[in-house]
Amino acid sequence: MSETWHDLIPENEFPEEGKLATKLSGWYVLVGKTDEGLFAVNDRCTHQAALLSGGRIRRGAVMCPLHGARFELETGRCIGGAYKDLRTFPLRVTDGMIEVAVPDTAPGIEELPVST
Numbered sequence: 001m002s003e004t005w006h007d008l009i010p011e012n013e014f015p016e017e018g019k020l021a022t023k024l025s026g027w028y029v030l031v032g033k034t035d036e037g038l039f040a041v042n043d044r045c046t047h048q049a050a051l052l053s054g055g056r057i058r059r060g061a062v063m064c065p066l067h068g069a070r071f072e073l074e075t076g077r078c079i080g081g082a083y084k085d086l087r088t089f090p091l092r093v094t095d096g097m098i099e100v101a102v103p104d105t106a107p108g109i110e111e112l113p114v115s116t
Contacts (some may be wrong), residue, residue: 001081001104002102002104003090003101003102004025004087004104005090005092005100006024006025006100007099007104008020008022008024008031008099008100009098010096010097010098011038011093011096011097011098012096013032014023014031014038018057018059019032019033019053019062021043021053023028023040024100024102025103025106026106026107027042027102027107027111028042028044028051029042029043029089029100029102030042030043030053030062031091031098031100032057035058035060036041036060036074037074037076038093039074039088040088040089040091041062041071041073041076041087042086042087042107043113044065044086044090044111044112045066045113046069046071046073046078046085046086047063047066047067047073047081047084048066048083048114049112049113049114050114051065051113051116052064052065052071052086057073061073064085069083070116071085071086074088076088080083080097080100087111
């Protein structure tokens with residue numbers, strides 16, 4: 001599957017609260033900052049399809065605002081629950097610009113949040 005890199009935001013302008021939600025080529029992307037760095041995941045809980053960007057980030061994981069499922073930002077792995085893991089997206093910082101790569105194909109219904 002091919003993917004394209006997209007400029008997101010200069011690293012020094014990343015929000016203080018440690019998360020940024022955006023839409024890139026039809027994909028809902030949540031970029032979160034942890035002690036280990038910046039990571040990009042699909043902004044959709046795999047349980048109830050809610051936007052994860054409404055949740056808080058703690059100890060390297062984002063918590064679903066609907067029911068509390070937690071997902072590691074680095075790996076997308078669901079922790080403390082039996083839900084499907086999140087899709088992760090490659091992220092890099094080039095010359096101070098945060099870049100995220102998303103698939104060139106549009107997301108399917110199972111990848112889209114119910115609330116946009």
